[in-house]
Every structure is written in C-alpha cells, then in structure tokens.
Amino acid sequence: MNTILLNLRAIRGRAYPRVIGLMREPSWIFWETVLPVLSIAAFIYVYRSLNAPAMYEGFVVLGGVMTTYWLNVLWSMAAQLYWEKETANLQLYLAAPMSKMSILAGMAIGAIVSTTLRACTILIIGIFIFHVNFVVTSPLLLILVFISTLVALYGMGMLFASLFLMWGREAWYLNNLLQEPVYFLSGQYFPVKALGAVIASAASIIPLTLGLDAMRQILFPESASWGFLSPWIELLILVLLGVFFIICAKYALDKVEYLGKVKGTLTMRWQ
Amino acid sequence: MSLKTSMWLEFQIESNWTSPFIFAIYNIIKPVGAALVLVAMFYVVAGKLTGTALEFMYVGNAFYMILAQTLFSIGWIVHDDREHYATLRYLYISPTPYFKYLFGRSIARYVLSLIPMVVLLLLGLTFKIQYRINLLLLAIVLLLGFFFIVGTALLISGINLLTARHGGAIGEAFAGIFYLASGVVFPVSILPAWAQQIALTLPTTYWFSLIRIAVLGNEPDALLSVFPLSNLILYLVLLSIVYFAAAFLVFKLADGLARKLGILDMSTTY
Helix, strand or coil, rough: EEEEEHHHHHHHHHHHHHHHHHHHHCCHHHHHHHHHHHHHHHHHHHHHHCCCHHHHHHHHHHHHHHHHHHHHHHHHHHHHHHHHHHHHCCCHHHCCCCHHHHHHHHHHHHHHHHHHHHHHHHHHHHCEEEEEEEECHHHHHHHHHHHHHHHHCCCCHHHHHHHHHHCCCCCHHHHHHHHHHHHHCCCCCHHHHHCCHHHHHHHHHCHHHHHHHHHHHHCHHHHHCCCCHHHHHHHHHHHHHHHHHHHHHHHHHHHHHHHHHHHHCCCCCCC | HHHHHHHHHHHHHCCCCCHHHHHHHHHHHHHHHHHHHHHHHHHHHCCCCHHHHHHHHHHHHHHHHHHHHHHHHCCCHHHHHHHCCCCCHHHHHCCHHHHHHHHHHHCCCCCHHHHHHHHHHHHHHHCCCCCCCCHHHHHHHHHHHHHHHHHHHHHHHHHHHCCCCCHHHHHHHHHHHHHHHHCCCCEEEEEEEHHHHHCCCCHHHHHHHHHHHHHHCCCCCCCCCCCHHHHHHHHHHHHHHHHHHHHHHHHHHHHHHHHHHHCCCCCCCC
C-alpha cells in the first residue's frame, strides 16, 4: 500500500474513536461542560466582587474556552500513550506498519474536533448566561492565531505523549502539576503582561500564553494596553513553536521506541 | 489497625512515585499556582497587592485546597482499585469493610492537604495579609470540616461504584459546586438570590465563614456577618451530621446495588 495512504488511514483510524465517542457517550455533555462552567462562573463572580470592567469577565470566558484545549492536551494527548500501554493497545501500535507519528496526529485531530465542540458549548454559555461581549476586530488574524495556538498546543501534547510514556507513573502527577501553575503562568484569566516581561517571556514557551494574549487583544480592543506583544508577532512565535514541538515529538517518539526495544519494558503495565 | 493501614496505603500511593522532597514540592506547587491566579486577578483590577478583598479570597482559597484535593483524590480511588490496580476484589473479600478502607484513605488525604494550606498561609505574609488567628476555633473548624469533606468523599466513592468513568470528574463537580456557591473566593452576598438560598444549605458556606473568622478575625460577607458565631457552628455541626449520614446511606445503597447488578468488579478499560 502507498505509504502516504497508509499513514492517512492510520490518522483517520485513530481520530475516529475520539469523534464517534462523542455520540456513543453523551454523558460528556454534562461533565465536560457543566464542570468548566462552575469554575468560570466562580472567576466571573470574583471579578464582579472587585467591580472590574466587563472585559475582565470576557477574559475569564476566553480563558475557560482555551482551558478545555489545555486539559485535553494533558489528559488526552500527553497521558494517552501511557494509558494505551495500560490497556495493551500500545504494543499493537508499535507492531503496526505505519509511522507512529500518524497515531499521534490522529489522536490530535480527533481531540481537536471533540474539544472544539466542548469549547463552543462553553463559549455559548459565556455569551448567553454571562452576557460577555466579544468584538472581533480582525477575523482573519483571530482564525490564524487560534489555529496556530492549537497546532503548537497539540504539537506540545505529541511531544509530552512520548516523554510521559518514558516517565511512567510520574506522568500522572506531572499532568496534575501542569494545571494551576500553567493557568497562572499563561495568564488564563488575566493579562499575562501583569506578570512582568521576564515571567511572561519565559511563560511564552507554553503556546497558551501567547495565543491567549493575542486573542484577548483581538476580541477586547479596549484591553490593548494590557497586550504583551503585538498579535502578529505572537502569531509568528506560535507558528515557530508549532514546528519546534512537532519536530521534537518525532525525536522523542523514536527515542521511546528505541528504549523500549533495548530495555523491553515499553509495554509493561504499572511502570 | 486496618484504618491505620489504609492511611499508610494512601500515603504510599500518593508519595512513593518519587523522592520525599519532590513529593513535598509537588504537593505545594499546585495550590500555590491556584492562589497566584487569584492574586494576579486581584492585582490587574486593584493595581495593588493588599486589601480586604484579597485577604478574603486568599484565605478562602488556601482552605479550599483541603476540600478540593481530598475530593479529587478520593474520586479516583474506586476507579483505580477496580480497573487500574485491579485490587478491588481482594479488598472486598478482606476482613476490613471497604467503607472503612475508604475512610482511612480519606483521613490520610485530608491530613496531607493540610500541608499546602499551611504553606499558603505563610506565603500570604508576603502579601501583607493581616492574620488574627484564633487557634482553638480553627482547630474546631478543621475537625468539623473533616467530617463533611470525608463524608462527601465517601458519597463520591459510592457513585463511582456504579459508574464506568467520571471518577475524577465527580470529585471535581462537588468541589466546583462548593467553590462557586460557598463564598470561597467572593462573598455569597453577590450571588443571585436563588443561589444564596442554595449556599445557605451547604455546610461549606458556614465552614468558610468560620475559617475567615478564625484566621482573619472577621467575616466581611454582608450575608453571613449577621450570623452569631454560635449559630454558624451549630449550622455547620447539623449540616455535617446530615451530610455524613446521607453519604453513608448512599454508599451503602450503591454498594448493595453494585453487588446486585454484578458490576462491583467490572472492567470498562476506561
């Protein structure tokens, strides 16, 4: 079979269960939309209790939307190969003839589709329940930034998937660790510029940081003074980050496969 | 004895994946991250790092970590025992009741969650938070909090006996409801009237109010500040008893139903 066709089929095959799973297990609608809304509502009320301008509530909704992608990257990308090992699927992936990158790409595409549905639900709730007003000043730039952010985020997820597989049980804890501290460093619910240039620059390695900052400036023009960098520069950095993470993911995956063969422990459970 | 063993097991599962030093860092960084998010939110609006509102949300959040970490962690126990470690069947046929085992693990988790809370309170000194700590009241409040938090954890475990997934999500859902409706990081009085009524039925609302009185020396929330201290304690005691009894009942019902349906040891590979 043609190699390209084989890999495209592998991508489709791995993405399929993630998309079709939405229909088979509709209980996600409750758990994965109500839950984020609880915390979003709490943070909106924090801003209301401080008599903050309305745009800050918009920051919370935007942050909430992007949080669904970040959590998805952590739990459905980064931890996925580890879980595939636990459920004995990993050895099937390794034995199959296609590139292992196709598996990761399929995981990412399926995850983006399913998470976008969740994110849209949160966005709709934010607009209709909390009356958040988004003003799209540049639709093209918004789309470019959004797509670049997702590519960089899921590229990072692909890299983490291999690394977490190497680290084993620690991965679970690392995933936990990459939540609240990342919410802080990436300015999930507030402009990252408030952290100062040094911290904001260091935090820019997390694609969420620049993606959120650019989207805040595009959707809330009155927050321009809180912008860390120009949205166009942030877009450029996001594109570079995406390429960087995907190349690193390829190297990490090859390394994992090599170590697995040498040590013979790659598919052993409870490691 | 079995209670002690369960506590030891919880500590081992939580900590033996790494060195004690890294475990201590891990146990602290997450709550500190959550606290700093709130501090930053306050800063971008107020333009300073001091104020009553900051004290309110900072202290509430520090103690919320006990509740959130306990519920989130306990939310996974049934799922882990049943499907990850596949030990649920052995635990059930052992002489120790599973309820007692869960209770022991909940105690250990609760105690472990006290450490980051203390660290957060110390970190609060950098934000010039004016602590006026009443140690006796704080000790009583933490003891009372233990019962309804562990009660809720057992309730979650009961639900998990009947469900294939959502282990962590159920724990997060309960913690999220408490976070939103109990005046953890903002006064209950700014919620809509219907939500305030719900808040007044939750033990957490009184718990966090008592926490603020015990740690800050006052209750800035207009709705709760009218309650005398004795009433706050009374409501917390009564609601904690109700919650614990309800949790025990739900756990027993779920346990019986899981046995009857033959799903106690199901494998969903999820």
